[in-house]
Structures are given as C-alpha cells and as structure tokens.
C-alpha cells in the first residue's frame with residue numbers, strides 16, 4: 001500500500017490539472033473525511049460555478065474531536081500533500097486565497113505546514129495565510145470556520161447562505177478537511193482512486209494512534225494492528241463523538257470504508273475507533289461525553305443549548321443516582337425533540353451518539369446503580 005502516509009512527502013511541481021480534476025474526483029466517489037462524508041465533487045462544482053477568480057479555499061485542520069489525531073499526524077508528516085490538495089483546489093476553482101485553519105493547540109502540525117509552505121514557490125506561497133482555530137468542538141464546523149475568519153468568532157451561523165455561496169469575505173468558499181485534500185492530491189498525482197482512510201485508534205487498545213487502512217480492513221484487523229485490546233471491550237465507538245456505539249462481535253467484521261459502514265447504518269465520521277473496556281461503566285461514559293458535548297454548544301440555538309444540557313443532566317442523574325423510568329423516557333423523547341433543531345449539526349451528532357448509547361447499553365441504563373461521574377470527557 002502506498003496511500004497517504006506511504007507516499008514520501010516531497011515538494012514536487014504541482015500536477016498539471018485544472019477544472020477537469022472535478023470529473024476525476026466525481027468518478028472516484030471521494031467523500032469528505034472531516035465527519036459529514038459529503039461528496040467532494042458536488043462541493044467543488046458548487047464553488048466553481050460561483051467563482052469569478054475570487055473563491056477562497058479553507059484548509060480545515062481544526063480537528064476539534066478530542067479523540068482524533070489523524071489530521072494532526074497527516075499535517076505533521078505529509079504537509080506537502082495537504083498543500084498540493086489545497087493548490088489543486090485553488091486552481092480548479094479559480095481561488096485567489098488559501099487559508100490554513102489549524103487547531104491552536106496543534107503546534108507540531110502548524111510548524112510542519114508552515115515549514116512546508118515556506119519551501120513552496122512564491123506564486124503558491126503568496127496566496128496563503130494561516131489562522132489558528134480555537135480549541136472548541138464547534139470551531140471546526142464549516143460555518144464556524146467562516147465566521148471566525150470573517151469576524152473572529154468561531155461559532156456556526158445560520159445557513160443559507162452556505163459557505164459555497166457566500167463565505168470568507170463574502171466570496172464563494174470551499175471548506176475542506178485536510179485528509180480530503182491530501183486524497184485529491186494523490187488522485188491528481190497518480191490517477192488512482194483514493195482507497196485508504198486514516199483512522200485514530202483510541203481507548204482500550206495497546207498502541208493507540210493513527211493508522212491508514214485499506215477499504216477491506218475490518219475494525220478487528222485495525223485493532224490487531226494496534227497491538228490488540230488491553231482488555232475485553234464492552235463496545236466500540238465508530239466515528240467519534242458524533243458516531244455510534246457498536247457491539248464488539250458486530251464491530252470486528254465491519255470494513256472501514258464509507259460504503260460498507262453506511263450499509264450497516266454507520267459512518268466513518270472523523271475516523272475515530274474507540275474501544276470502551278468492559279471494566280468501565282458505559283452509562284457513566286455516556287454521561288461524561290454528553291456533558292462534554294452539551295458544554296461545547298455555542299449557546300445560540302435553544303434546542304441545542306437547553307436540550308443537550310437537559311439530556312446530559314438526565315444521563316448524569318441515571319449515572320449518579322441510578323436508573324429511574326422517568327429519566328429513561330425523557331432521554332428517549334428529548335433525543336427526538338432536539339434532532340434537526342440547531343443551526344449546525346452539533347445537536348444531531350450528539351443525539352445520534354446518545355441514541356446509540358441507549359440502544360447498545362439499554363440493559364445498563366435500565367438497571368444502573370449509583371456511580372460517581374467524571375465531569376470531563
């Protein structure tokens with residue numbers, strides 16, 4: 001396998017591609033790797049149609065998901081590949097400005113990206129600026145990135161207008177995850193359809209960290225590559241905090257590619273594969289993550305701010321005081337009430353996670369006794 005991490009990071013002249021790369025991306029069926037899994041070609045066309053040589057490319061390296069490390073590793077180890085993807089996008093979409101939007105705490109990644117940038121020829125380097133994404137979960141959402149770059153406030157705004165219509169400085173803007181851009185660069189260099197995905201192994205695994213996996217790699221294979229589980233897992237979180245818990249027996253054979261996961265009602269999300277050890281209480285774990293997600297709401301939309309807080313409180317009551325039928329009913333009902341009622345997908349992601357907890361840990365939620373709950377995820 002060559003893939004992203006198997007390709008040496010070198011500054012080579014940009015492949016001579018223009019807007020026809022969009023057709024190649026479409027044929028490759030590449031989807032975004034920042035979480036939403038949106039088709040890349042559709043987004044590029046939407047910006048290309050509106051660009052009059054004024055489009056903006058935002059290279060999204062915010063990586064706000066606490067358990068994810070893959071974007072940082074990629075920027076640190078393959079910065080030229082990410083920059084190639086950004087410059088190919090700039091050429092195809094006739095952009096005047098490329099903005100590196102890198103998490104403010106991702107120091108090694110930022111240094112590597114800036115070092116690589118300084119080695120690029122002036123016509124490329126001259127159109128790039130760098131910006132630090134605040135270390136908040138929602139700062140990586142595309143509307144929040146645009147809001148931050150325009151006004152210094154990293155909270156999502158109401159859409160429409162979408163960034164592809166009116167984004168940074170009012171120009172049509174492409175916000176694209178760093179891994180997605182690196183796949184485009186490799187596609188342009190080799191003509192090969194992107195096959196691999198970066199995943200972060202987290203939790204009860206012997207060697208947590210980032211792996212590049214091929215489409216038929218199963219979760220079981222990936223965990224083996226990480227040295228195996230440190231103890232029997234109770235469940236596997238697929239896709240990070242906006243993802244879903246899966247029973248280990250089902251998870252081991254799931255292939256880590258967007259199509260296969262979708263067929264199983266799941267998504268690759270931001271690529272986190274988290275092993276919850278059987279020795280940890282899943283109700284307390286759920287309550288901790290829900291408190292974290294409620295605390296990360298940007299407090300602009302009532303259903304998100306109040307709804308997630310109420311859900312986190314109900315989970316915490318079950319965790320700290322034990323099960324009670326009222327809270328269990330409330331959790332089910334409120335999770336439905338909150339869905340689709342925010343300006344961004346933060347509440348949807350949080351209730352998707354919660355719904356999978358209620359399903360996979362139904363037994364534990366129904367018969368829970370009191371425990372102390374950690375206040376941070």
Ligand SMILES: Cc1cc2nc3c(=O)[nH]c(=O)nc-3n(C[C@H](O)[C@H](O)[C@H](O)COP(=O)(O)O)c2cc1C
Nearest residue numbers: 032033034060062063064140141142176177180345
């Ligand atoms: C609350 C929230 C947080 C997000 N955080 C990130 C992030 O840290 N990095 C990222 O690339 N995308 C993040 N996204 C997804 C972005 O909105 C956007 O879809 C993505 O950057 C587009 O790139 P992609 O299509 O290549 O995935 C987040 C979305 C939401 C709703």
Ligand code: SF4
Nearest residue numbers: 298300301304342344
């Ligand atoms: S849905 Fe939540 S996180 Fe998103 S903009 Fe509204 S309050 Fe902020």
